[in-house]
Amino acid sequence: MVTPTPNYVVLEPNKTKRMRFDKWSKDDRQIVDPQNRMNKTVTAWAFHVTEIDGQPADTVFSTLSNKLQLTLAPLIETGVLFTRRIDITWYPRGHATEYSVALV
Numbered sequence: 688m689v690t691p692t693p694n695y696v697v698l699e700p701n702k703t704k705r706m707r708f709d710k711w712s713k714d715d716r717q718i719v720d721p722q723n724r725m726n727k728t729v730t731a732w733a734f735h736v737t738e739i740d741g742q743p744a745d746t747v748f749s750t751l752s753n754k755l756q757l758t759l760a761p762l763i764e765t766g767v768l769f770t771r772r773i774d775i776t777w778y779p780r781g782h783a784t785e786y787s788v789a790l791v
Contacts, residue, residue: 694747696746700778702776705729706740707736711732711768754784
């Protein structure tokens with residue numbers, strides 16, 4: 688039985704989230720830049736999540752982070768991202784936010 692999950696996976700600071708993806712998409716979105724309050728276009732990457740922390744799921748993980756996108760891009764290109772579980776940890780540090788990514 689699939690456990691109901693929220694529409695989107697939310698990363699918690701300094702806590703690892705283990706997920707399995709089966710497909711992804713990207714689209715452009717209009718947002719208001721939090722620093723200068725001006726509209727800008729960003730590219731969002733959305734991943735369909737079939738498993739979270741060992742439990743079946745049917746939800747979405749989405750990111751606007753260029754740093755995280757650059758880390759995930761080679762895994763998408765090789766297809767590895769869709770054959771293995773992935774651990775993602777978010778380390779918020781103001782504008783210098785970092786992510787740790789590991790294939791499991």
